[in-house]
Amino acid sequence: MVLPLSTETKFPDMEIGNQGLTKRLLQPGTSWKTPFLGDEVQVPNFAVHYSGGVENGPSFDSSRDKGTPFKFKLGQFEVIRGWDEGIATMKKGERAVFKIPPNLGYGEVGCQPLVPPNSTLIFDVELLMWNNIRDLCADGGIMKKTITEGEGWTTPKDSDEVLVKYEVRLENGTVVSKSDSGVEFHVSEGYLCPAISIAIKTMRKGEIVELSVRFSYGDGATKSMSEVPHNSNLTIDLELVSWKSVMDVTDDKRVTKKIIKEGEGYDHPNEGSVVKVNYTCKLEDETVIERKGSEDDPFEFLCFEEKFHEGLDRAVVTMRKGERSTVTIFSDYEFNGSDLTVVPPNSMLIYEVELISFTKETPYWKMETLEKLELSERKKDNGNNLFKAGKFWCASKTYEKESCLPKLSSESHANSGFQAAKCVELDHSFTDEEKTQANALQISCNLNNAACKLKLGEYVEAAALCTKVELLSIISSA
Numbered sequence: 001m002v003l004p005l006s007t008e009t010k011f012p013d014m015e016i017g018n019q020g021l022t023k024r025l026l027q028p029g030t031s032w033k034t035p036f037l038g039d040e041v042q043v044p045n046f047a048v049h050y051s052g053g054v055e056n057g058p059s060f061d062s063s064r065d066k067g068t069p070f071k072f073k074l075g076q077f078e079v080i081r082g083w084d085e086g087i088a089t090m091k092k093g094e095r096a097v098f099k100i101p102p103n104l105g106y107g108e109v110g111c112q113p114l115v116p117p118n119s120t121l122i123f124d125v126e127l128l129m130w131n132n133i134r135d136l137c138a139d140g141g142i143m144k145k146t147i148t149e150g151e152g153w154t155t156p157k158d159s160d161e162v163l164v165k166y167e168v169r170l171e172n173g174t175v176v177s178k179s180d181s182g183v184e185f186h187v188s189e190g191y192l193c194p195a196i197s198i199a200i201k202t203m204r205k206g207e208i209v210e211l212s213v214r215f216s217y218g219d220g221a222t223k224s225m226s227e228v229p230h231n232s233n234l235t236i237d238l239e240l241v242s243w244k245s246v247m248d249v250t251d252d253k254r255v256t257k258k259i260i261k262e263g264e265g266y267d268h269p270n271e272g273s274v275v276k277v278n279y280t281c282k283l284e285d286e287t288v289i290e291r292k293g294s295e296d297d298p299f300e301f302l303c304f305e306e307k308f309h310e311g312l313d314r315a316v317v318t319m320r321k322g323e324r325s326t327v328t329i330f331s332d333y334e335f336n337g338s339d340l341t342v343v344p345p346n347s348m349l350i351y352e353v354e355l356i357s358f359t360k361e362t363p364y365w366k367m368e369t370l371e372k373l374e375l376s377e378r379k380k381d382n383g384n385n386l387f388k389a390g391k392f393w394c395a396s397k398t399y400e401k402e403s404c405l406p407k408l409s410s411e412s413h414a415n416s417g418f419q420a421a422k423c424v425e426l427d428h429s430f431t432d433e434e435k436t437q438a439n440a441l442q443i444s445c446n447l448n449n450a451a452c453k454l455k456l457g458e459y460v461e462a463a464a465l466c467t468k469v470e471l472l473s474i475i476s477s478a
Contacts, residue, residue: 016089020101021082029091029127046087047071047128055099055120069128080105080121087125095126136202142195143212150204150240158188161258162200162243168192168225169235176227182241193220196238203240211236247318250393254330255311263320269358270317271304271397272379276356277316284348298356304394305382312351313394319355327351373434376441383448392455399449443472 011025047069051062063070072078074088082100090096100121102108110117136142156162163184168177183191190197195217199209215231228234249255269275278293293299304313311329319325329349379398386395446465453462 014089016086019103020099021086021104022099023086023089024097024099025094026097026124027093027095027126029094031092034089034091046074046130048087048125049128050123050125052121052123054115055122060114073133074130082121083123083125086123087127090125090127092127092129095124098123098125134202136198137217141214141217142198144199144202145210145212146207147210147237148206148208148239150207152204155202155204156187156200156240156243157245158201159186159246159248159256160243161186161246163241164191164196164200165239165241166192166196167237168228169237170228171233171235174227176225186246190220192225193218193234195234195236199236199238200240203238205240205242208237208239211238249315249318249327250311255315256328256330257315257318258326258328259323260326261322261324263323263355265320268318268320269303269355270360271394273303273317273358273360274300275303275316275358276300277353278356279312279351279353282350282352283344284350293356304386304391304398309349310391310394311349312353315351316353316355319353321355321357324352324354327353373437373441376438376445380441380445380448383445387448387452392452396449396452396456399445399452439472443469446472 014023014025015021016023049063049069051059051064053059053061075084080100082098082104085104086096086098086100098121100123102118102120105119105121106115106117108117110119115121131146134144134146136144161184163182164179165182166177166179167175169175177192185191187197187200193213195211195213198217199211203209211234213234213236215233218228218232218234219230245259247257247259249257276293276298278295278298279291280288281290282288303317309329312327315325315327327350329351383395383398386392386398446469450462450465450469453459453465
């Protein structure tokens, strides 16, 4: 029979490449995705139905007649070049007719007796499904085939806690380990073998994959499961059920935050925000030592105003409205300034926190001149109190905000490159007297902030702040 290259369709012929390959779309696909031919770490694995033959001749092969889809790997020389290039443009569910010139088919030799030399081929192809086989380590050690796509676009990080289901099999099909109910672990700590952590960091929530693992990436499993022979290659079915994001709030693992329920939007509180929360503080043995706020009457406080533990303050300003998190404050983080009366030595505080709402203070640029100066003076005093309480990080953040006052500079000074503070803009509404007051506040705040940086061991930042003070003094005396 003659293949339907002339089948009526509303879609125009498309030229693929510049070597004569054309495509006529008969049925659009059901997805926007196409495989990425040429990606070194991805090998698309296809299942198609097709009918094929020589142009103006009968069909010489048909998977539809056989009743079984044809499966192959794209870009691995398993099919003629015209298929590799043409099918790479298809989407799942798409059906199209390809006209393949001899140079992209069987060439001058042909494929006797069915395909004469220099034959143009016609193929009617329907893409039933495809998934990528991805080489995760670029050495063939872990090959990942996606069985079910995941949700969203984010993937777990090393610090995150994941919940997975899995089944581990030997090459002969023997199941050596399995978890239908799921196991939880931190990605960085791993589970069973290195391959699982490596794969997890490429997966999205709900994604199901099949891993082909060479023994060099599966050795951990041989140590944890005695029935796994040494140097065994493994097949692992892996599902990422869910994960909880874990943040190192202080960058030293002394205060960490694990998100239990994601919040709304992208905004979060900052220094000076009025925040409403509900929280419970426990020790590691689940003993409740403090509880504040309720559904009807949440606890309200001002961020970085020395109301409770600095570690919790720092965690709350990373949260979004409606977020629920567990904040763990490790035993070597000083509890100074906390209103907790009984904290056993070498203990760890675990806060279960829900951010109900927050209101940021009026933006600086919306304030009247007098309001700006009064607020800055008040916050400088707050920074001083935080410093005296040993809350050097919170004090530093407060002083940094206070340095955002109008700078004292003339146009000539500005052209000379003088800057009073990183975030400062000239405020023409200030009188000379107010500018003098603002400049004095900036000098004081930058000096105090430099003292904070020294306490925090941030010596380069401390030196930079002292340079700012020197510039401010030059500008002031000009």
